[in-house]
Amino acid sequence: MNFDTLGLSAPICQAVAAAGYTSPTAVQERVIPEALEGRDLMVSSQTGSGKTAAFMLPALQLLTEPHPVHGRGPRVLVLVPTRELSMQVTKAAETYGRNMGRVKTVSIVGGMPYPAQNKLLQAGVDILVATPGRLLDQMQSGRIDLARLQMLVLDEADRMLDMGFKEDLEAIVARMPAARQTLLFSATLDGNIARLAGALLRNPARIEIDAQRAKHENISQRMHYADDMGHKNRLLDHVLRETDMNQAIVFTATKRSADELALDLHSKGFAVAALHGDMNQGARTRTIQALHRGRLRVLVATDVAARGLDVQGISHVINYDLPRQAEDYVHRIGRTGRAGRNGTAISLVNAREHAQVKTIERFTSQAIPVAVIEGLEPKVRAFSRPSGPPPRRPPGKSRGNSSGRSFRSGR
Ligand code: AMP
Numbered sequence: 001m002n003f004d005t006l007g008l009s010a011p012i013c014q015a016v017a018a019a020g021y022t023s024p025t026a027v028q029e030r031v032i033p034e035a036l037e038g039r040d041l042m043v044s045s046q047t048g049s050g051k052t053a054a055f056m057l058p059a060l061q062l063l064t065e066p067h068p069v070h071g072r073g074p075r076v077l078v079l080v081p082t083r084e085l086s087m088q089v090t091k092a093a094e095t096y097g098r099n100m101g102r103v104k105t106v107s108i109v110g111g112m113p114y115p116a117q118n119k120l121l122q123a124g125v126d127i128l129v130a131t132p133g134r135l136l137d138q139m140q141s142g143r144i145d146l147a148r149l150q151m152l153v154l155d156e157a158d159r160m161l162d163m164g165f166k167e168d169l170e171a172i173v174a175r176m177p178a179a180r181q182t183l184l185f186s187a188t189l190d191g192n193i194a195r196l197a198g199a200l201l202r203n204p205a206r207i208e209i210d211a212q213r214a215k216h217e218n219i220s221q222r223m224h225y226a227d228d229m230g231h232k233n234r235l236l237d238h239v240l241r242e243t244d245m246n247q248a249i250v251f252t253a254t255k256r257s258a259d260e261l262a263l264d265l266h267s268k269g270f271a272v273a274a275l276h277g278d279m280n281q282g283a284r285t286r287t288i289q290a291l292h293r294g295r296l297r298v299l300v301a302t303d304v305a306a307r308g309l310d311v312q313g314i315s316h317v318i319n320y321d322l323p324r325q326a327e328d329y330v331h332r333i334g335r336t337g338r339a340g341r342n343g344t345a346i347s348l349v350n351a352r353e354h355a356q357v358k359t360i361e362r363f364t365s366q367a368i369p370v371a372v373i374e375g376l377e378p379k380v381r382a383f384s385r386p387s388g389p390p391p392r393r394p395p396g397k398s399r400g401n402s403s404g405r406s407f408r409s410g411r
Contacts, residue, residue, distance in 0.1 A: 006032045008057055009064050011099035016057070019095055025050035027209045032058055035183060040204040042184045042197045046216075048310075048334050049209060052092045055153045055183050060097045062151055063126055072121075073145035074106075074128035077152050077176075079169065081131065081159040083109040083281060084288065085308030089129045089155065103127065108144075110134040111281035118143060132160060132168035139175060146176045154200075157186040158193055159307060166196070173200055187327070216330075216345075219337040222371040223347040223357065225378040232320070232348050233264070235376055239318060239346055240270060240298060246315035247291065249335050250300045253321035261320060262300040272298040275305050306331040312338045319347040322356050326363035346371075351380065 002023050003013045024032065027045040034041055035058035045051045059076040067075055080086045090107040097103040106120045108130040117134075121143050128135075128144070138144050152173070154160065160169060182201045186193045189206065197204060224239075226232035240248060250265075252258045255276040262274035273287045273296050290296045291311050299305065300320075306328050314336045323329050336343025347368065349357055361367050372378070 006057075007036045008032065008061055011064075012057055012060055012096060015096045015099050016053070018098075021053075025054075027051050027207075028054045028057070030207050030209065031055065031183075034205055034207070035181070036061060038181055040182045040184075040201040041207060042186070042189055042193075042201060042204045043207045043209070044186055044189045045207075045209040046187075046334070048338050051155075051185050052089055053096060055155070055185065056089070056092050056096055058183075059127060059151055059153065060093070060100060060103065063097075063103055064100065067148055067150070069148055071145065071148045072124035073148045074125040075148055075150045076127045077135075077146070077149055078127065078129045078155055079132055079135070079153065079160065079172070080129060080155045080308070081163050081165070082304065082308055083111060083131065083284065084305065085156065086129045086131060087285065087288070088308055088310055093127050093129070097127075105129065108134055108138060109281070132165040132172060136168045136172055139172065146172075149176050149180055152176060152180055152182045152200075154182070154184045154186075154196075156307060157184050157196060158188055161192050161196065166192075169196070170199070187330075216333055216337060216343075218341065219333055219343045219345050221333065221345045221347075221366070221368050223349050223368045224371055224373065224376075225380075226348050226350055227379050231376070231378070232350075235348055235373065236265075236318065236320060237268065238373055238376060239316065240265070242316075244315060244344070245297075247294070247296070247311065247313040248298050248316035248318055249305060249309070249314055249332075250298060250318045250320050251306070251323065251332055252300060252302060253324070255302055257321070258300045258302050262298075265298055265300065270298050271296050272300060275299055275301040277302065277304050303328055303332070305335065309335055310338055311335070312341065314338065315343060317343065317345045319345075319349075322347060322349065322353055322360070326360045329360045330364060 003016050006024060027043065027049045031041060031043055031054040035055065063075060078089050080089055086107045086109045090105050093105040103126050104124055105127040106125045108117055108128060110131055110133055117138065121138065184197055184201060189208065224235050226235055250261065252261055255278050258274045258276050262272050265272040273290065275284060275287050291299055294313055303323065317333050317336045319332065323332060333345035336345060357368060
């Protein structure tokens with residue numbers, strides 16, 4: 001299948017071809033035709049599956065027809081949980097809409113100075129990409145009129161609920177025209193998301209592409225046991241010098257440890273920067289741009305970078321600290337292996353964290369093989385054993401360890 005058969009107009013297909021896409025991904029193949037028919041959709045798809053284009057291309061198609069009412073308010077609103085995702089969605093709109101003449105895309109996120117935002121809004125908007133809190137702020141000060149809105153997209157809706165945006169979302173939607181199309185994207189479609197969809201969508205088609213727990217088959221996962229911090233740092237140093245290492249994101253549990261580790265790696269000669277929520281928007285943007293341009297080899301980040309960040313050069317994701325939630329593990333490792341490439345995800349684990357590893361393995365239904373690096377073996381032999389049988393098997397019934405075999409990687 002190719003993009004020409006999906007019902008998109010020529011300027012959009014040309015922009016997609018110029019982006020180097022030869023055929024639609026699974027989520028694009030399912031979502032685009034249904035979205036072009038005007039249906040409400042609830043879609044579960046894996047991070048990195050091409051979901052941004054799945055909603056952005058139909059949104060742009062909508063803009064090829066003039067709106068019956070003149071005005072400055074947006075015709076498409078994309079709500080996203082984080083500033084990083086907002087930047088990425090905005091960039092996607094610009095990339096795919098480049099041959100369409102004038103499509104104004106504006107991003108409204110927290111942390112940005114109000115005067116600059118106000119100016120952007122006054123100039124008129126076609127596609128507004130926003131985080132819920134700041135959008136609601138701007139709506140309450142009368143700067144955004146949603147009367148012309150035709151399409152609402154909720155991107156990473158599960159994450160928005162996790163971040164406590166439910167009431168903001170409801171308040172925003174209450175001020176929109178009822179006759180709009182709503183597309184909801186989420187890692188999962190059950191529980192709270194189903195309730196949200198019930199309230200905001202009309203008779204939606206449900207499209208499930210990859211369950212969130214889908215195996216990241218293009219990402220090779222492993223873990224190393226570390227005896228103490230010194231050992232962990234030596235393992236990290238070794239991994240960052242592996243020959244197939246292009247760029248890495250190293251995840252830490254706290255903002256402070258992200259800063260400290262970045263300083264430490266800098267002193268060891270790595271082109272490194274930290275990224276976390278205490279940095280102002282300008283600094284975050286500059287850091288991500290430096291990563292995109294290949295000026296940084298290592299980004300040390302908190303979970304602020306676990307979702308949305310899309311840098312194709314990331315060959316390695318390293319969990320210096322394990323994530324608190326198993327679900328975040330999936331999002332973190334999804335930062336590598338972008339757009340069909342291969343990636344490596346490595347967790348540096350203390351013996352005390354064994355239970356956390358098990359929780360992650362149960363969540364992903366995949367065992368994470370234990371690896372040992374020659375010369376950097378953990379002292380306690382018990383911890384260099386395989387990580388055990390795949391989860392979901394009743395305790396005490398372990399059978400072999402073919403998927404969890406430990407391996408040695410040479411220096
Ligand atoms: P997303 O899931 O939207 O974050 O997209 C993940 C990555 O896939 C991005 O780098 C996109 O540029 C890329 N991508 C999206 N659609 C396609 C496609 N049809 N063919 C190849 N790459 C794509």
